Amino acid sequence: MEGNIISVILLGLVCGAVARMLIPGDAFEHMSGPVSWLLSIVLGLVGALLGFWVFTSLLGIGDPQKFDWGGIIGALIGSLIVVGIASAILNRGRRRTTV
Numbered sequence: 001m002e003g004n005i006i007s008v009i010l011l012g013l014v015c016g017a018v019a020r021m022l023i024p025g026d027a028f029e030h031m032s033g034p035v036s037w038l039l040s041i042v043l044g045l046v047g048a049l050l051g052f053w054v055f056t057s058l059l060g061i062g063d064p065q066k067f068d069w070g071g072i073i074g075a076l077i078g079s080l081i082v083v084g085i086a087s088a089i090l091n092r093g094r095r096r097t098t099v
Contacts, residue, residue, distance in 0.1 A: 009041060011075060016044025019079035026083055027090035043086065044079050051078025 017040045020026050028039055051074035055061045061074075 008045065011048055011072070012041040012044035013037070014044065015048055015072070015075045015079040016040035016042070016083070018076060019043065019047060019083040022080060023083045023087055025087070025091070027087040028083075043083055044075070047077075047079025047082040048075035049078065050082060051075045054078065 020028060020040055020043070028036070028043075031039060048071075052071055054077075055071065055074035
């Protein structure tokens, strides 16, 4: 059980960090330290769930009984989508308040 939890946290961290590196000007780039790490994990986990759902339910690719490292491509794509949408929403809100 502990191994599964650690694997899920690592999946979230890897996917969230890679997605944040690949999205130019993400709304979270000013963060650092533990908050940045935690945010990367959360964004990565939400993205991994989104990618898992899209690939298994909508596209019929992969094993719907497993959520593991084998689905890292779907998890990364989902994380890119989540970071991109979150950045667009937060950056849009910042532009409104500064004008």
